[in-house]
Amino acid sequence: MHAVKIFLACLGTETNTFSPFRTGYRNFAETCLVREGAYGDSPFLFAVPLVIWERRARQLGWSVVHGLCAFAQPAGVTVRRVYESFRAEILADLNRAMPVDAVMLSLHGAMVADGYDDCEGDLLAAVRAAVGPKVSVGAELDLHCHLTQTMVENATVLVTFKEYPHDDAAERAEELFQLVAARMAGEVKPHMALFDCQMVGVFHTTQEPMKSYLSQVKSLEGEG
Numbered sequence: 572m573h574a575v576k577i578f579l580a581c582l583g584t585e586t587n588t589f590s591p592f593r594t595g596y597r598n599f600a601e602t603c604l605v606r607e608g609a610y611g612d613s614p615f616l617f618a619v620p621l622v623i624w625e626r627r628a629r630q631l632g633w634s635v636v637h638g639l640c641a642f643a644q645p646a647g648v649t650v651r652r653v654y655e656s657f658r659a660e661i662l663a664d665l666n667r668a669m670p671v672d673a674v675m676l677s678l679h680g681a682m683v684a685d686g687y688d689d690c691e692g693d694l695l696a697a698v699r700a701a702v703g704p705k706v707s708v709g710a711e712l713d714l715h716c717h718l719t720q721t722m723v724e725n726a727t728v729l730v731t732f733k734e735y736p737h738d739d740a741a742e743r744a745e746e747l748f749q750l751v752a753a754r755m756a757g758e759v760k761p762h763m764a765l766f767d768c769q770m771v772g773v774f775h776t777t778q779e780p781m782k783s784y785l786s787q788v789k790s791l792e793g794e795g
């Protein structure tokens with residue numbers, strides 16, 4: 572019997588391109604810079620999905636390989652060599668783990684580095700190139716992400732937080748795991764589409780009108 576192996580990693584920050592404060596190595600080190608799955612007893616928000624995915628995978632008897640988990644608090648554009656070195660580390664971790672059956676990434680979705688307007692699209696494309704077209708690549712994103720066609724084309728499943736403030740990172744991680752596992756079992760064939768509403772706003776999902784809107788969105792899920 573084929574032993575299933577999955578690869579997990581995290582890379583992100585929420586970039587404000589107007590901010591003069593560059594995001595460098597130290598900003599990641601101060602927020603979250605963890606290797607080999609040592610997330611501790613109270614993991615950082617964007618490490619929570621990795622902890623859940625590892626637990627779920629082990630329950631199924633799958634083996635798990637942890638890549639880099641690096642996250643920085645929101646600030647300005649990330650320094651190019653910092654992004655490139657983290658990307659290289661994740662890809663090296665992945666190459667060592669190969670062959671893998673799935674890759675699951677915890678990302679933010681609004682990370683910009685010098686020369687890279689869409690870090691997540693760039694990273695997902697590099698991961699896709701490494702694993703080939705058949706391997707499931709899933710990513711969990713903050714709902715404040717810039718969803719791009721590059722991200723959609725290079726991922727099998729993307730799941731974003733639904734709540735602002737974000738209290739559903741764990742719930743969405745479970746959801747992503749279920750979708751990736753079902754896809755690996757041939758039970759579902761995920762298909763993604765992207766629509767730009769041309770709106771920018773701050774919408775608290777704990778308050779109306781977003782509270783009702785979100786429950787309507789949830790009620791429609793799985794209905795075809």
Ligand SMILES: [Zn+2]
Nearest residue numbers: 713714715737
């Ligand atoms: Zn956010």
